[in-house]
Amino acid sequence: MSILKAVINAFRKTPDTVKYPYGPLVIPKGFRGAIVIDTEKCSGCGLCVRDCPAAGLELIKESRQDYQLIHYPARCAYCGQCEDSCARGAISHSNDLVEPTYDSDEWVVVLKHQSGD
Amino acid sequence: MNKISIPIGPQHPLLKEPLTMNIDISGERVLGGTLRLGYVHRGIERLAQQKTYVQNVHLIERICGICSHVHTTTFCHAVETLLGIDVPIRAQYIRALMCELERVHSHLLWLGIIAKHVGLDTIFMHTWHDRELALDIMEEVSGGRVSHAANQIGGVRFDLSQEQEAMIRKTVNDLSDKANTLMDVIENEPVLQARTKGVAPLSAETIKNYCVVGPVARASGVDVDMRRDHPPPPYDRLTFNVITRQDGDAWARTVVRAEETRETLKLCHTILDEMPDGPVSVRAPRKVPEGEVVVRSEAPRGELLYYLRSDGSENPARLKVRTPTLPALNLIPKQLSAIHVADIPVVMAGVDLCIACADR
Ligand code: SF4
Ligand code: SF4
Numbered sequence: 001m002s003i004l005k006a007v008i009n010a011f012r013k014t015p016d017t018v019k020y021p022y023g024p025l026v027i028p029k030g031f032r033g034a035i036v037i038d039t040e041k042c043s044g045c046g047l048c049v050r051d052c053p054a055a056g057l058e059l060i061k062e063s064r065q066d067y068q069l070i071h072y073p074a075r076c077a078y079c080g081q082c083e084d085s086c087a088r089g090a091i092s093h094s095n096d097l098v099e100p101t102y103d104s105d106e107w108v109v110v111l112k113h114q115s116g117d
Numbered sequence: 118m119n120k121i122s123i124p125i126g127p128q129h130p131l132l133k134e135p136l137t138m139n140i141d142i143s144g145e146r147v148l149g150g151t152l153r154l155g156y157v158h159r160g161i162e163r164l165a166q167q168k169t170y171v172q173n174v175h176l177i178e179r180i181c182g183i184c185s186h187v188h189t190t191t192f193c194h195a196v197e198t199l200l201g202i203d204v205p206i207r208a209q210y211i212r213a214l215m216c217e218l219e220r221v222h223s224h225l226l227w228l229g230i231i232a233k234h235v236g237l238d239t240i241f242m243h244t245w246h247d248r249e250l251a252l253d254i255m256e257e258v259s260g261g262r263v264s265h266a267a268n269q270i271g272g273v274r275f276d277l278s279q280e281q282e283a284m285i286r287k288t289v290n291d292l293s294d295k296a297n298t299l300m301d302v303i304e305n306e307p308v309l310q311a312r313t314k315g316v317a318p319l320s321a322e323t324i325k326n327y328c329v330v331g332p333v334a335r336a337s338g339v340d341v342d343m344r345r346d347h348p349p350p351p352y353d354r355l356t357f358n359v360i361t362r363q364d365g366d367a368w369a370r371t372v373v374r375a376e377e378t379r380e381t382l383k384l385c386h387t388i389l390d391e392m393p394d395g396p397v398s399v400r401a402p403r404k405v406p407e408g409e410v411v412v413r414s415e416a417p418r419g420e421l422l423y424y425l426r427s428d429g430s431e432n433p434a435r436l437k438v439r440t441p442t443l444p445a446l447n448l449i450p451k452q453l454s455a456i457h458v459a460d461i462p463v464v465m466a467g468v469d470l471c472i473a474c475a476d477r
Contacts, residue, residue, distance in 0.1 A: 007239060016246055030260040030275065053172035079175040079266045084274065093260070 025097075032078045032093040035071050037111040041090035042069060044114060048082035048091050057082060069112040074104030120148060127156050131462055133230075134472035138449075138465075142458055150453035152446060158476040165436040170196055170270055170405060173433065178264050180438065181474045183223050186215045186255075187416040188438075189268040194349055195412040195425040196270050199405050208272035209351040210392040214285075215255065215267050216414075217381050217388065221292065222251040223417035224332075224378045227469050228299065231371055234462035235312040240302060247295045250288050257281065272398025286389060293382045300375050313367035317452040317464045320365060327451075328444045331419020333468050336373040337365035343415035354391070357384045367467045374469075403431050418442050418469050440474035 018025060027033070035056075044067040046059045056076035061067040083092045091111070101107050120143050127135035135156035141148040161180055165173050177192045178185045190212045197204055225248035232240035252262050258281055259265035259274075267273050277285070303309060319329075324337045334341055342359040344352040360376040362369035409426040419441030428434040445468035452464045 016249075028257045028260065030258070031256070032260040032266070051169070051171050053168060053175040077175060077179075077264070078261070079178075079264065080260065080274070081171065081175060081266075084269065085171075 027095055027097070029095070031095050032080050033096045034073070034094050034098050035076060035078075035082070035109075035111070036092060036094045037069070038090045038092075039112045041088045042086075042112050043088060043090075044069060044112070045087070047085045047087060051081050051085040053077060053079060053081060065114060067112075067114050068110055071109045071111050072107065073098055073109060074101060074107045119143065131465065134470065136470075136472050138453075140453060140461065145457050145459075147453050147456045147458060147461065150450050152449055154446065154472065155476055157473050161477045162436050162438060165433055167432065169403065169431045170433065171403065173436070174268055174270065175264075175266065177438075178266065180440070180477055181471055182263055183226065183471060184219055184416045184418065184421075184474070185263060186212075186219050186265050186267055187414060187421060190216060191349075191412050191414045191421055191423045192425075192436075193268045193270050194414070195410050195423045196405060197401070198410045198412060199408050199425065199427055200270070200401055201406075202271060202399060202401055204272050204350070205396045205399060206351065206393050207276070207395045208397045210388055211273045211275075211277060211397060212268065213351055213355070214385060214388045214392075215259070215265060217385050218251050218255055220381045220417040221378055221385075222248045222255075223469075224374045224381070225251070227374055227466070228303075228371065228378075231313070231367070231463065231466050232309065234466050235309055237306065237308060240299070240306075240309075243295075244299065247292060247299075250292055250295075254285050254288050257284065269398060269401075271401035272396070274398070276397045277392075282389060282392075286386070289382055289385045289389075293379065296375070296379045296382055300379060303371060303375050309371070310368060312460075313371055313463060314364075316367040316460050317456055317467065318364065318366040319448065319452070323448070323451070324365075327448050329419075329448060330444065331416070331441045331469075332373045332377060333370060333445050333448075334419065335359065335361045336369035338363040341420065343413050343420045347413050349412065349414050351388075351391075355384065355387055357381075357387070367463050370467050404429060405431075405433075416441055418445070418471060418474070438477060440471070440477070442469065442471045443475040446470070446475055 049057045049059045054075050054077040056072050058070040120141055123140050126132050126137040137153040138150055140150040165176055168176055174189050178189045180188050225244045229241040229244035255265055256262040259267045319337050321338045324334045324339045338361055340361050345359055358380055360373050360380060362373050405427040407427055407429040412423045414421050422439040424437040425433055426435040
């Protein structure tokens with residue numbers, strides 16, 4: 001009998017499903033979305049690269065003044081470890097969803113390019 | 118009548134994860150069956166030896182998509198024991214809260230699956246809707262719906278604000294009402310009873326012989342629960358009831374999980390009531406001193422055991438994970454006899470399969 005009650009109740013309710021992408025999507029404040037960087041704060045120390053569990057980051061370093069910090073969004077596990085490990089608070093998760101891609105190998109984001117000259 | 122052998126899997130609509138079953142039938146009767154596992158073996162234990170402890174927390178989280186948090190909690194507890202550091206009490210409570218919410222969503226997921234397998238799609242829809250509420254809490258506080266990344270060695274990575282605590286209490290109350298209704302439905306649902314009562318009963322002796330743990334063992338009268346028997350902190354300070362039944366059939370397993378959902382929701386309130394203020398993490402060294410440790414905890418599917426050996430470096434020398442579903446899987450061939458073909462899904466679902474956990 002209670003299942004009948006539940007069915008009747010269901011008629012009174014609006015659907016629970018979200019209309020995304022045709023309607024808005026409420027994302028929690030602390031959602032671990034796309035990786036962003038504050039280039040002013042990043043010093044190229046590589047702490048984030050050392051602790052990244054998924055090889056999602058790479059630091060190509062010629063010298064203290066000449067380095068590139070690269071992010072591979074398709075490898076990234078969105079675990080937040082880089083944000084935790086960065087002592088300067090430079091790298092973090094934004095609230096944005098990461099778009100899907102067909103070309104995961106080619107997906108390379110240069111987070112910071114510090115050039116010597 | 119002739120014996121026919123039917124191969125099911127590794128890809129099959131009945132299965133949510135890959136495994137192969139060869140089932141021998143004669144007419145409508147099942148004569149027996151065999152299982153083959155290993156399709157989702159990812160070599161996680163070996164991989165863990167090549168990664169640092171910090172990285173391993175995230176690797177371990179990916180052993181399972183349902184009980185990811187209890188895996189990291191147990192791993193962190195093992196590392197912290199070797200390090201000899203005391204995790205702040207608030208962090209222990211936040212960990213326990215996440216573990217219990219995980220149990221709620223895991224049991225609701227299972228109840229939905231068993232209902233679907235016996236043809237009660239309405240219950241499936243309702244339990245899976247309710248499960249989302251528990252997942253919403255976890256996503257709200259941790260930032261991830263499935264991989265919560267809540268733990269770090271030395272504590273947890275976030276604190277709960279007062280608004281979040283209030284939101285959790287409200288949702289847990291809401292879920293308790295829904296769990297009561299669900300229990301009422303389950304107890305009075307003739308179809309569910311007709312399809313599960315007396316199906317594939319397991320005696321307490323068989324359970325012990327096969328080292329089966331968790332709700333499957335408790336449904337056969339084996340009263341084991343690591344939260345009570347070997348309590349990791351803070352369970353030594355918490356009081357709760359361990360639900361058991363004696364019948365050992367698919368019905369008893371259903372009732373145990375449904376009752377446990379209600380009990381777990383009560384425990385969530387207790388955790389929130391008793392949670393002290395304070396810090397949520399302490400700094401942990403990267404290198405772990407030489408030694409070995411065994412840590413046990415109660416995952417939604419039963420006892421989870423971690424063995425960790427350290428050689429003093431940044432990487433574990435050996436990590437062994439014993440997940441609760443593997444022994445239960447060994448029992449499936451035994452249960453696949455003297456049942457009807459239509460009971461196969463009930464038997465399969467009854468042990469709450471988690472192939473990803475079992476294969477690792
Ligand atoms: S993001 Fe932070 S941790 Fe990574 S290189 Fe820059 S400063 Fe270092
Ligand atoms: S979120 Fe995790 S996987 Fe992604 S770049 Fe940061 S540390 Fe690596």
